[in-house]
Amino acid sequence: xxxxxFTTSLDEALEIxxxxxxxxxxxxxxxxxxxxxxxxxxxxxxxxxxxxxxxxEEYIRIGACATYSEVLHHRLTPQILKDAIIELAAPAIRNLxxxxxxxxxxxxxxxxxLIFFVTDALLRLGSSRGEHTLPIKEFYLGRKKxxxxxxxxxxxxxxxxxxxxxxxxxxxxxxxxxxxxxxxxAGILNVEEGRIKNCATAFGAVSDVVVRxxxxxxxxxxxxxxxxxxxxKEYLAAYDETIVPIRGRVSAEYRKSVCMNLxxxxxxxxxx
Amino acid sequence: xxxxxxxxxxxxSKANPNERLLDVLRNEFCLTGAKCGCKEGECGACSVILDNxxxxxxxxxxxxxxxxxxxxxxxxxxxxxxxxxxxxxADVSAVQCGFCIPGMLLAxxxxxxxxxxxxxxxxxxxxxxxxCRCTGYNAIVKAIKNAAKEGKGLW
Numbered sequence: 001x002x003x004x005x006f007t008t009s010l011d012e013a014l015e016i017x018x019x020x021x022x023x024x025x026x027x028x029x030x031x032x033x034x035x036x037x038x039x040x041x042x043x044x045x046x047x048x049x050x051x052x053x054x055x056x057e058e059y060i061r062i063g064a065c066a067t068y069s070e071v072l073h074h075r076l077t078p079q080i081l082k083d084a085i086i087e088l089a090a091p092a093i094r095n096l097x098x099x100x101x102x103x104x105x106x107x108x109x110x111x112x113x114l115i116f117f118v119t120d121a122l123l124r125l126g127s128s129r130g131e132h133t134l135p136i137k138e139f140y141l142g143r144k145k146x147x148x149x150x151x152x153x154x155x156x157x158x159x160x161x162x163x164x165x166x167x168x169x170x171x172x173x174x175x176x177x178x179x180x181x182x183x184x185x186a187g188i189l190n191v192e193e194g195r196i197k198n199c200a201t202a203f204g205a206v207s208d209v210v211v212r213x214x215x216x217x218x219x220x221x222x223x224x225x226x227x228x229x230x231x232x233k234e235y236l237a238a239y240d241e242t243i244v245p246i247r248g249r250v251s252a253e254y255r256k257s258v259c260m261n262l263x264x265x266x267x268x269x270x271x272x
Numbered sequence: 273x274x275x276x277x278x279x280x281x282x283x284x285s286k287a288n289p290n291e292r293l294l295d296v297l298r299n300e301f302c303l304t305g306a307k308c309g310c311k312e313g314e315c316g317a318c319s320v321i322l323d324n325x326x327x328x329x330x331x332x333x334x335x336x337x338x339x340x341x342x343x344x345x346x347x348x349x350x351x352x353x354x355x356x357x358x359x360x361x362a363d364v365s366a367v368q369c370g371f372c373i374p375g376m377l378l379a380x381x382x383x384x385x386x387x388x389x390x391x392x393x394x395x396x397x398x399x400x401x402x403x404c405r406c407t408g409y410n411a412i413v414k415a416i417k418n419a420a421k422e423g424k425g426l427w
Contacts, residue, residue, distance in 0.1 A: 004289040004335045025336065032331045033312045037290050043336045069325065090401025091382070093313050095325040096332065177400035178314055 004041040010049045010155075014128045016042055018151040026065050026101035029093050050100070050155065053077070059122070059158040064100025068112070071099055078159060080167040080186065081115045088112065090177045100154045103136070106144040109181045109205040111171060115159075117210040118167075118186040118202035122158040127151040133158070143208035163198050166190050168266045172258055181205040182250050185262040189220070189270045196220050196228060201263065206245040206255050213242060220272075228272045239263055276340045279303075279347025289335025294318045296334055297344060305345035305374040309403070316402030319375035320344050326382040328401070345374035353381060356423035357415070366415040368406030376402045380416050388427040389420055 004025075005016050016022060022042035025031055031041070044050055050065035053074045060076050071077050072085045072094065088094060088111045102110040103123065115121075116136050124133045127149065136157075139147050148154065168187040173179025184204035190197045199220040203211040216238045220228050245255035273284045278301065287296045292311075297303045297320070309317035311330045318329040321343040348354050357377055360366075367373050376399060383390060383398030390398060395416050396409070404412060420427070 002288050002290055004333075006289070006335050006338050025333065027331075028333055028336060029313055029328075029331045032292065032333060035290060035292055035311075035333070037288060039290055041290060041333060041335060043289075043333070043338075045336050046338070089313070090316070091398065092316060092319055092326045092328045092379070092401045093331070095322075095327050177397075 002038065002040070004039070004043065006043045006046075008046050008048070010047050010126075011128075013042060013044060013047060014126060014151075014153060017153055018128045021150075024104070024153055026104070027067060027096040027098040028101075029089075029097040030101060030105050044153070045098075050153075055161065058161060060161055061124075062099055062157045062159070064103075064154040064156060065098045066100075068094035068097050068099065071112075078119075078161075078164045080119070080164055080169055080188070081112065081159070083167075083169045084111045084115045084171070084184075084186070087171050087173075087176075093178070099157055103139070103157065104146065104148065104154055106140065106146050108143075108208060108210050109184070110210075111181060111184060111204070114181075114184050114186050114202050114204035114210055115169075116157055117204075117212045118188055118200050119159050119164060120200065120212075120214075121160070123154055124156040124158065125149075125152045126155045127153070131155065137212055140209040163190050164188060166270070168269055170262055170265075172262075182248075183255050183258040183262070185259065185266070187263075187266040189266070191225070191270075194224055196223050196225075201239075201266065203243060203259050203262075205248075206243055206259055208246070211243060213239075216242065225271050228267075232267060232272055235267075236260065236263065274334050274338055276337050276342060278342050279344060285334060287334045289333060291334045292330050293320070293322075293332040293334060293337060293342070294329035297329060297342075303344050303346050307371055307374065309371070314403070315372075316375045316379065316399075317372055319378045319402065321348070321378055321382065324385075326379055326401075343378075345378060348378060348381060353384075353423060353426050356426060357381065357419045360415040360419035360422060361412070363418065364411045364414045366407060366411035372402055372404040372406075376404065376412060380419065383416070384420060384423075384427040390416070392417070 025041040050063045052063045171184045187201045245252040307317035309315035313328045313331045
């Protein structure tokens with residue numbers, strides 16, 4: 001007997017999530033690959049609160065069930081996220097797939113998740129007990145392991161509004177459309193009054209979780225471009241040690257050299 | 273029962289909510305225009321228009337479409353826009369085996385309704401989720417370009 005649930009009310013969805021062993025269904029583009037007749041899905045795709053895209057003073061707030069197309073065409077969406085979505089799958093998938101689904105799929109290859117990592121986005125989780133917000137880095141505990149309780153749903157993704165202008169994004173796939181990332185990289189570097197104000201990098205599809213190491217990027221912060229050039233060798237060496245790719249459809253060696261090439265290109269683009 | 277609008281008519285499906293829209297269209301409603309190519313959203317042969325947007329019907333669970341509007345190639349074939357596209361495809365021999373064509377036409381429709389005068393790059397992006405193993409795409413791109421001209425004012 002199949003027990004799947006459809007609702008347009010968030011309260012009801014949280015209640016069902018709390019009382020039944022359901023699998024949250026957002027856009028379905030990952031779940032339906034292994035469609036399970038016996039699964040108990042909770043369909044979230046028509047809950048208005050989960051589809052809103054809005055802003056407050058500090059953040060752009062994207063509802064977990066906003067589709068890629070809705071995010072792509074929204075005036076509040078930062079360009080770095082738009083760039084990633086344009087290269088994601090193809091129009092028909094972008095019309096179904098959601099940013100929340102991409103995050104909760106837990107894959108290190110998620111193209112929008114990479115952008116949420118590099119921007120240090122926050123996730124707002126809710127349950128019938130209440131809600132809380134945590135940094136995306138703390139949400140990913142390991143391969144497909146998430147800090148999401150059985151009664152919780154991802155409600156919103158909060159992207160900081162400031163400091164996203166000078167970004168670098170590249171996705172390496174086997175072809176242009178419908179390609180799963182073999183390596184993806186995003187970097188943000190802002191210089192203010194001659195000094196690097198923030199430097200953030202994220203590597204997707206290389207290990208169990210997106211690689212985001214603010215402690216290494218810290219080496220660049222506060223430096224002038226000339227000082228950053230002197231630090232470059234040490235900075236690259238730190239990432240060289242950190243990035244230990246998994247072997248997938250392509251070899252670990254290939255992934256590693258692409259990562260390092262992209263990181264170098266990111267620095268060179270910024271004159272470092 | 274799952275209630276939705278199919279090609280302009282309100283219908284009720286007895287399907288299991290976890291079933292793929294593609295299978296229900298073909299098996300319950302005997303609409304076989306949407307083809308099953310891959311069942312993983314990679315080929316576009318099962319494309320339909322769901323709430324005015326192109327989707328892969330193999331990626332849609334029935335339980336998610338309560339109250340939605342679905343148009344398949346069978347419904348679309350009754351429109352003037354279809355006539356223009358169909359002629360444009362035929363004129364440049366953009367159809368060979370035909371398996372991808374129902375999806376390809378619906379992708380063309382969604383592209384033109386969003387952007388009535390697409391350039392070549394935009395056309396290729398618009399149909400990037402629809403694989404065709406016969407034509408090499410050039411004739412299809414040309415057909416869409418011609419349809420945009422011939423069907424001026426329709427989109």
